[in-house]
Amino acid sequence: MSAVQFQRQLGLSRYETAFGILHKLRAAMVRPERDKIGGKPQEHVEVDETWVGGRTRGEGRGVHHKVLVSCAVEVRRRKPGTKLDNRKDGRYAGRVRLAVVPDRSANSLGSFVENAVAPGSLIVTDDWSGYAGLRKRGFDHHAIAECGDPEIAEEFLPIIHLVFANLKTWINGIHHGVSAKHLQAYLNEFTFRFNRRFYPFNSFRSLLGIAGGAAAPTFDGLYSGEWTHPTFSGCG
Template sequence: MERSHIPLSTWFWAAYLVSSQTPGLSAVQFQRQLGLSRYETAFGILHKLRAAMVRPDQDRIGGHPDQHVEVDETWVGGRTRGEGRGVHHKVLVAAAVEVRHREPGTAQDNRRDGRYAGRVRLAIAADRSAEALGGFVKSAVELGTLVITDDWSGYGGLRKDGYDHHAIAQCGDPEVPEEFLPIVHLVFSNLKSWINGIHHGVSAKHLQAYLNEFTFRFNRRFYPFNAFRSLLGIAGDATAPTKTELYSGEWRHPKCSGYGR
């Protein structure tokens, strides 16, 4: 907002729209809502606000004896048709999500054995190596937490790193991840639906910003009225990209706990 030619009232209205609209807004919708003449202005405002959706001192999830954390990775975005076998133009995204349990007797305690998602952390991973995936877990999850993953070798060092790591062998059985990693896969499904439904796909260059927005919304879904206050509070200490940094690719979108920076 500092040294901006956009009126302060517009910034507050923009922050309110971004934080209060449950599914979020695309840049085109945002432009129309604010009555802006240029798409680039709406795009820039949105990314400045997304930079304020990650606290600089963001804590790590987990650490509770009655909860565990599911960790997995998936490919997001890209088009593969007509380019042969394999993954093309997709980005590897790692996720860690707290698994909580509903009180017995509640209306939804029979869904997924009463399990539901707590807080989530999402970040682009360079690859599926132990350095990349293990580094993500260490930046996102408290030491000593019970962590459940598949049996990919990239997670093999978590027990040595200080986690109570349980690796689940899938053995090609699709029922195994549904039983042992249902919550993180649900998060991935919601993430991809949100990216394709609201934003109609995003570029790899800015994907981390959208992961940050999804995380911000997801973690405050039970307290929607606090989102606006949180956004304004974080914005006071956050560094936002300039137009030049945003379009040149110099800007590095923040990740959870500084992972990969």
């Protein structure tokens, strides 16, 4: 829900009040002891990165203020013969992890994977050099040379591209864009909702449980930039 819609539903006079309340809730959508994804036999994890943001006008060719977001998503398989078994060759998304990263270097991407994915997991990525060191970090890494071919991407990395499409549609459709300063908070909300999409009635209970021990931003902290939205350690 956008802050504008939240403001209207509660009858609040100021947008800033609604904005602050929603960010307090988003701060409670990250469990401090959040476990790492993957690590299960017969499953693997797709990892990739994408740019989030729109065009920048009037600042010259090639200039943009897009933010780099890294993602890891579990790939699971449906039981043969089920209703949706023929979609994506029976593959579907398990849990997801999303974080803003400073760049596409091996240090940034490797740190994200190390903090998001269980050691020893089978990881599938494209052949970007930033992922070359994942085997040294203890992962069973398989790099796929996409060569700009969408059919190869659809065959080997279909789930993570679906997650990216859902994320960008959600940001543009609900929020009509978000600032780079607060993007991590929206990634946290998307992750919370996505990982509990099969158990919607447990989401509110989880939120209450996490909120009891979570720190929340103040009004001044949000607008001054002093507040840091919770994320994985080592991700910038």
